Amino acid sequence: MADEVHADEVPWLDHEELHAWMHLVALVEALPAALDAQLKRDAGINRFEYMILVGLSESPDRTMAMSQLALAATGSLSRMSHAVSRLASKGWVERRAAGTGRQMDVRLTDTGFARLEEIAPGHVREARRLVVDVLGRDDLLALGRSARSVLQTVSPGFAEALEEAHQRVAGGGHPGA
Amino acid sequence: MADEVHADEVPWLDHEELHAWMHLVALVEALPAALDAQLKRDAGINRFEYMILVGLSESPDRTMAMSQLALAATGSLSRMSHAVSRLASKGWVERRAAGTGRQMDVRLTDTGFARLEEIAPGHVREARRLVVDVLGRDDLLALGRSARSVLQTVSPGFAEALEEAHQRVAGGGHPGA
DNA sequence: CCCTTTGAGTTGAATGTTCAAGTGAATGCT
DNA sequence: AGCATTCACTTGAACATTCAACTCAAAGGG
Numbered sequence: 096m097a098d099e100v101h102a103d104e105v106p107w108l109d110h111e112e113l114h115a116w117m118h119l120v121a122l123v124e125a126l127p128a129a130l131d132a133q134l135k136r137d138a139g140i141n142r143f144e145y146m147i148l149v150g151l152s153e154s155p156d157r158t159m160a161m162s163q164l165a166l167a168a169t170g171s172l173s174r175m176s177h178a179v180s181r182l183a184s185k186g187w188v189e190r191r192a193a194g195t196g197r198q199m200d201v202r203l204t205d206t207g208f209a210r211l212e213e214i215a216p217g218h219v220r221e222a223r224r225l226v227v228d229v230l231g232r233d234d235l236l237a238l239g240r241s242a243r244s245v246l247q248t249v250s251p252g253f254a255e256a257l258e259e260a261h262q263r264v265a266g267g268g269h270p271g272a
Numbered sequence: 273m274a275d276e277v278h279a280d281e282v283p284w285l286d287h288e289e290l291h292a293w294m295h296l297v298a299l300v301e302a303l304p305a306a307l308d309a310q311l312k313r314d315a316g317i318n319r320f321e322y323m324i325l326v327g328l329s330e331s332p333d334r335t336m337a338m339s340q341l342a343l344a345a346t347g348s349l350s351r352m353s354h355a356v357s358r359l360a361s362k363g364w365v366e367r368r369a370a371g372t373g374r375q376m377d378v379r380l381t382d383t384g385f386a387r388l389e390e391i392a393p394g395h396v397r398e399a400r401r402l403v404v405d406v407l408g409r410d411d412l413l414a415l416g417r418s419a420r421s422v423l424q425t426v427s428p429g430f431a432e433a434l435e436e437a438h439q440r441v442a443g444g445g446h447p448g449a
Numbered sequence: 450c451c452c453t454t455t456g457a458g459t460t461g462a463a464t465g466t467t468c469a470a471g472t473g474a475a476t477g478c479t
Numbered sequence: 480a481g482c483a484t485t486c487a488c489t490t491g492a493a494c495a496t497t498c499a500a501c502t503c504a505a506a507g508g509g
Contacts, residue, residue: 105393108404114438115416116399120307121434122419123300124319124346125427130297141495162457169301174496176459181495196504197457216282222293227285229425234418239292241407241415242299248406250302257298261291318465339487351466353489358465373474374487453508460501471490478483 126225133221138214143170144178145218148211151188151203158202160193167260169253182207303402310398315391320347321355322395325388328365328380335379337370344437346430359384 108116131141138145146168151157159167165175179201182188187207193200203211227235246254285293308318315322323345328334336344342352356378359365364384370377380388404412423431 105397105400107396108399111416112404112409112412115412115419116404117434117438118416118419118423119403121346121430122423122426123303125423125430126300127304129426143495160457169298171497172458173460173498177495180459197459197502198504199458219284220282222285223282225426226296226422227289227293229421230418232289234421235289235292237414238418239288239295241411242292242295244406244411245403246295246299246302249299249306249402253298253302257294261294320465337487348467349488350468350490354465357489372487373476374472374489375474376488451509453506455506456504458502460499462498462500464497465495467494468492469490470492472488474486474488476483476485479481 129225130218130221134214134218137217138210140182140214143168143174144182145214147175147178147182147201148187148203148207149215151201152208152211156202157208158191158200161199161201164201166256169256306402307395307398311391311395314394315387317359317391320345320351321359322391324352324355324359324378325364325380325384326392328378329385329388333379334385335368335377338376338378341378343433346433 127142134140134142134145140148147164150164150167151159161172161175161179164179165172168175170178179188179190183190185207187204187210189202189204191200191202192198230238243254246257304319311317311319311322317325324341327341327344328336338349338352338356341356342349345352347355356365356367360367362384364381364387366379366381368377368379369375407415420431423434
């Protein structure tokens, strides 16, 4: 007992660390909001729906099973189901029963593909305007490395999925998110 | 016309930039979710409500006007109003009509203050576990600087509010996050 | 065979956020 | 004094996300 570590004593952050932390927290709050706002404004969708479209567009046949897609866009099946319903009601994707069991394939329609091609440049431009061009290449890559480290702790599954996707493409393709 | 810049041609990101970007996007998606999850689980509140409590606790008299608080926690007045209603129904804060006009003061109750003191260490611990201890001091500060740059473009008002808060405290205090 | 389990999705209610509209006090104009 | 505006906030509906419950098909076990 006596030499047990006081696990509930948490060392506070010093002044500079706190300052950095607050900026980070502000960023993770504001950046997604800004990206969502651009997509909403210009395309009427949110980031999650955009990632669904991108995921499908990169996939052979522009088709993926719900569960694969949920993995790729890292959302729950439920969230995916709701989102696909929204996109389907716009005619951008369609559901089709697939081979076995209860499995469903989602396919990006021609309309959906055409819309994505219109949408993507604006989103990349926004990514450049808000982040890439502000930081410059070196700082961006450094930021990426830090993000990767943190992500491995925060959400190992997410991090792994990202590495895999990275291995798979290696070449060009669509703007991954 | 002939020498007009093609404003709609967007240079794509190269392979490494894209990789960094995807990690950043993943981070800004996953980190807020993780912080929210910890607060929800251990305290039944979200980050925004936590920031309200922290803001009030740092303020003289543990009291702030709605609009000041909205500025400090960077949310809309509407969001603030809803959130304060939730916190008030738990008895953690109370509304009181203030001097002029329609202005309302929000005060952190003793119960609320006591709860915050219970909650804060766990949240700081989580911040350390997920970010601070993972990166180490140097990388954290670098990340903070990058976050600051980006934030200035993404949300100048937010960035400014943060600098001001930073000037004001200079000393110790509660975990501003 | 029947029964249980697992896998893959869907559905609906609860929660939080936003957006548009409303409320009421103070202030400015004339 | 009378009226319009602005400020500071509240309210309620719409929307997205989560969570728990449900559906249905296929496998496995005995």
